[in-house]
Amino acid sequence: MSEAQSSQLLRVLCVEDVEDDAVLLARLLQRSGWTVRWHRVDSAASLAEALRAEAWDVVLCDYRMPGFNAHEALRIVRAHDPDLPFLVVSGTVGEELAVEMMRAGANDYVMKDNLTRLPAAIARELREAEVRRARRQAEAQARLLWQAVEQGSSLVLVMDPERRVTYVNRRWTEVTGIPAEEVLGRPVEEIGLLISLPDELRREIRKAVESGKGWRGEVQVRRKDGSPAWVMLAISALWDETGQTFRFVCVAEDVTPLVEAEERERRLRERLERQVHRLQALRLVDTAITGSFDLRITLNVILDQLTIHLGVEAAAVLLLDPGTASFRAVVARGLRRDLVTQGVRIGEGLVGRVVLGRERLHVPNLSEVPGSREARLVAEGFRAYCALPLTIKGQVLGVLETLSRKDFPDDPEWWEFLEALAGQAAVAIDNGTLLENLQRANLELQRAYDATLEGWSRAMDLRDRETEGHTQRVAELTVALARAMGVAESEIVHIRRGALLHDIGKIGVPDEILRKPGPLTEEEWAIMRLHPVYAYRWLAGIEFLRPALDIPYAHHERWDGTGYPRGLRGEEIPLSARIFAVVDVYDALTSERPYRPAWSREKALQYIREQAGKQFDPAVVEAFLRLMEEEPFTLPEPGAAGPP
C-alpha cells in the first residue's frame, strides 16, 4: 500500500445507510495513511446537496439502502462529475451485479468482507481520475483552438511535408471561393491560393520554410472566379518530437481592401504630380514665348515638353509656306530627315485633312489610312497619330503632329495637356510674327493654365471629398461674393484661381489624418495646420499664380487673430482670403466630412452670422448673407440640404 503512505487529505463522500459502516471505512483509510474527512449521505437529495456543497476525492457507495441504491447514486455523481472516482462498497452480491455496476460507470467494486483491497483501489482510482481530467481538459482546449482556427478571421491552410493540402479553414474557402473538397490532398502549387506567385518568390518562400525560418509577406492571390486578392501571408513549419517537419502552416489575412485603398491613393498622388509638372511645363513655354523672338526656339521648347510629359515618340510643327502652298516642318523630333524636309501640299494627306477640318485628328492605327507619307511613317514603326490645327485669327497656319509606336493613352488630362501645348504653339507662331499681339498671347496662355488648374482642383476634390465639382462651385460662389463686394474685375481671375487651389496644401497631409472619422489629436492638428504653408511653398515659385496666393495661404486666418498659420488679425488678412473663408466654412459645414455629417443650410448660416467679428470679417458676413438671400445659391449635393 505504498501509494497511500502519505498523509494526504482524502475527502470521502460515503453513500451508506449504516453510520457504523461509514465510521469503519473512515478508520480503515485513516490507518492507510490518509487524513480522512468524510461525510455520510443516504438519499438522492442529500447526495446531490453534498456534491453541490463541497469538493470530494472519492465516493464510496453501498449497493442497496432503504429507499436508495448504487445505480441511482452513480447517475447523480456522474451527472455532477464524470471523473470523480466512484467505488461500490457492499455486502456480498453476485458477480453479475458487480459487472453491471462497472458497466454503468462505477470505477471499482469492493466487498465488505474483503476491505483490505479498498485503500489500493482508491489510490489507483485517484491517479486515474487525474489522468482522465487532464485528458479531458486537453481535449477541451484542443476543441477551443480548433474552433478559433476554423471560425477565425484568418485564412488557414495546412500542408504535409510533400506540400499536399491537409486542411483549409472556413475563411480560406470563403475568400478564395474554392470548396475544401477541391483542394484537400492536392499539392499546393496546383490550387488557386498561391497560383499567382512568381517562381522566384515561390523558391524563396520554399527555402525559408524548409530551413525552418518560416516566411512572411504580402502576396497577390487569385480567387476561384479569377479576381485578385491580396493577403498578408505567414508560413511556418511544425515539427514532431523527432525533429522531422510534419506540417507547413499558412496563415493569411485578407488585406485586399487596404491594398486597394493604397493603390487608389498612389494613383491620385501620381496624377497630382503629373499635373504639377505639366503646369510647370506650360510656364516654361510661357517664359520662352515672352522671352524669345526666335520662333524656332520656342517651338523646340514645346516639342521638348511634349516628349517629356506626354511620352510621344515623335513630333513636328509644320507651318504654311505661302510661296509653295505647302506645309513644311520647322521643328521636329524623332522623325527621319526626309520626312521632315518633304513638304505636304495643301489638302494632301492627313495634314491636309486637319487643315480643312480645323479639328484635332486622331488616327489610332496609321496603317489603315492611305498616303505615301503615311506609309513611310508606318514603315518607321509608328502606329498612333494625332495632328492638331494651329489656328491664328481664324486661319490654320500650322499643324502640330505627334506620333507614337503604341496607342495614345485614354486619359482626358493627357489630351487636355496636348491641346494646351498646341494652343501655346499657335500663340508662339502668332507672337513670332506679330509682336503687338503680346497682350492677346498672354490671354491665350492663361486659358491653357486655367484648364490645367481646373484639372488639378478636380483631382484634389477626389482625394479630400470624394466628389468632384465642390471646389469649382466654391470658386464660383467666392467670385460672386467678391463681385458683390465691389472687388475690381482685374482681381477676380486671381481670386478664382486662389479658390480653386485653396486646399492644394492638403496633398501634404497624410490620408490617416485627412480622412480620420473623428477629432484630430494635437500632433495631427499640427500637421493639418501646415496645409496653408505647404500651399505657399509650392505655389510661390509659379509666377502666374503668385497673385492668387492670398487665398491658399490665408484662408484659415481669423478676424480676431486666432487663426493660422500667421495669426493675422482684421484687415491684415488679405480681403480675398477674408471673403473666401466665409464661403469655405459655409461649404464645409453644409457638406459631409469624414469627421461629421453635413449641417443644414439654416444651421450653417446661423453659424456664419454668429461668427461675424470673431472668425469672420463682419462686412463680408453681411454681404454673404445678403447674397445668399437674393440668390439661394444651392451649394449642392452631397447632403448639402441634409439635417444637421
Ligand code: C2E
Ligand atoms: P474642412 O473640412 O474643409 O473645413 C474647413 C473649415 O470649415 C474648418 O477649418 C473650420 O473653420 C470650418 N469647419 C468645418 N467643419 C466644422 C465644424 O464641424 N464646426 C465648425 N465650427 N467649423 C467647421 P479648420 O478648423 O481650420 O480645419 C481645416 C481642415 O482640417 C478641415 O477642412 C479638415 O480637413 C481638417 N479638420 C478639421 N477638424 C477636423 C476633425 O475633427 N477631424 C478631421 N479628421 N479633420 C479635421
Ligand code: SIN
Ligand atoms: C507554396 O506553397 O507554393 C509556397 C510555399 C512552399 O512551396 O512551401
Ligand code: SIN
Ligand atoms: C470646398 O469644398 O472647397 C470648401 C471646403 C474646404 O475646402 O474647406
Ligand code: FE
Ligand atoms: Fe483649408
Ligand code: FE
Ligand atoms: Fe478648405
